[in-house]
Amino acid sequence: MGDPVFRLVTGNRLRDGKVIYFVGAGVWTPLIAEARLVEEWDGAALLAEAQAGPPPHPAIAPTLIEATRDGERVVPVTLRDRIRAGGPTIAYAGG
């Protein structure tokens, strides 16, 4: 059996587009380690909570993704979400 797979909600911050994660109670964080992780069956409720709130919503397109825990680290299941969490995998001209 592999590592348990949790659900968390991510989006892009409205004012600057940065990747953010839902902590709960209307709070979002740029740190995936601080994201609220739930079991698969609680995912829909977490997403609904993340989507709620008056405009302007701080996150664009809140989306449920899968992740596992590796000690203190939260590791998204898909490469795309790992790149969103960690940034480009290459050095760039200004970076």
Add this chain to the structure above:
Amino acid sequence: MALYRYDEFDRKFLEERVAQYRDQVRRRLAGQLSEDEFRSLRLMNGLYLQLHAYMLRISIPYGTLSSAQLRGLAHVARRWDKGYGHFTTRQNIQYHWIRLEDTPDILAHLATVQLHGIQTSGNSFRNITTDPFAGAAADEIEDPRPYGEIVRQWSALHPEFSFLPRKFKIVLNAAPDDRAAVKIHDLGLNLRRNEKGELGFEVLVGGGLGRTPILAQTVRDFVPRRDVLAYITACLRVYNQYGRRDNLFKSRVKILVQSLGIEKYRQEVEAEYAAMGVEREELDLPDAVVAAMQAQFAAPSYPDASGDEAELNQALAAEPDFARWVKYNVKPHKAAGHAIVVVSLKQPGKVTGDCSASQMELLAELADRLSFGEIRITHDQNMVLPHVRKAALYDLWLQLGAAGLATPNIGLASDIICCPGMDYCSLATARSIPIAQALATNLAQREQEIGPLQIKISGCINACGHHHVGHIGILGLEKNGAESYQITVGGSDNAQAALGGIVGPAVAAHEVTATVDRLIDVYLRLRRDGEQFPDTYRRVGLAPFKEALVVAR
């Protein structure tokens, strides 16, 4: 500096557009507009949302920049992004780390140097591209950029075509050697002369890559110059009427031309053209209008540089590295004693097409000193100083080298076209930049022996990296949660354009370099004197390339 200059109407329009957008952003940040309401408004100004941030795409019409415009782009990179920009296969620039709240100021700044992001997204006419050597090439019939500007003005916010079935890309070429990839565009215009010596255009329609790659076909061999706007209006009307709006994957004009057949499409266009009546007069392009536009693009006053050859030859003999750079990066110019210099943005190990603010500023300064203030962007994601005296080449090479801009690899294996891929793009299914870096680093050692070779990489089926027309094309896919890469050979984007053939099952990321090595080995083993990769492929077919990979497996 010979470039189209905005008139009062252009300036006022752009100022009003920025003010309108500023208000839209204010309302979005205040919660008065939802993302659904705002998305199309930001996209109409070139603002996308990608994996890590907003991405702003700025149009560079026909790939031509003044030094002032390049400085404007550098300023945006330094002040509002992370100090760099990324030049694309549409001769545009993208900034990958943009904050929404900064975008009105960015667009206001760019408007001061005649740049904007309008029509860099959506179902509209996209940036009009052309030969990056336009106005300088020894082999061109005429500078195509005045026609590019005329078509740009005709197409900008065209009311009849503001809701096309899908995006529409127009390209112009004026040389027998197609350096603009005409056949992979929705509509291509090849400037030519008829048997009477009159100027006109061959009109091609229905090219495009993406999930259904198709090469454009000729609709008419020769449309007289003065009729060209009317004729392309007819081409667009047929598309606008019959194009598939019900199916995103069948919405491009290439699918319409394929489904109707070129004969039927041509009949429809000719019927529409014949029925235009008085409209034909309104769209007439008289010689005086063309001449007025050509005056804005007048060639610089080249000094007498006929004595430059001796000085250049001396430097070539003394400095082998300089000679190598001249061999690959310097191209023939129409004016005696002058040359076109291609500045490589493909230093092996770096990111294809990325250019730092400092590099942009250096190139702007070099353009002012050595190239009449002009810079070009190529669809191969390099830059061009189009009018350099041969006596200045050595000094230029030294200065470019100090800034990491003198890689002598134009047209060689490490001069790879590559989209941003999954490191940035929200559509991508695999990374492309690390693949390009690994290939370039590996192949740089033997690229002179290999000779001209075009490798093109896309990180998804949308094919921004033009992989279908690479001599070797690489398409990044996602397969069972892992990146995999489908490889094609034999494509070409020049006058003998062709789509590559798939050589076998997709390979894992760590297998790409070795696989490409094997394909190149086949080519080197089988090529005859004077052949380039597509020539060998046409002669021997796909089989030997496939076999080499089967044996390796």
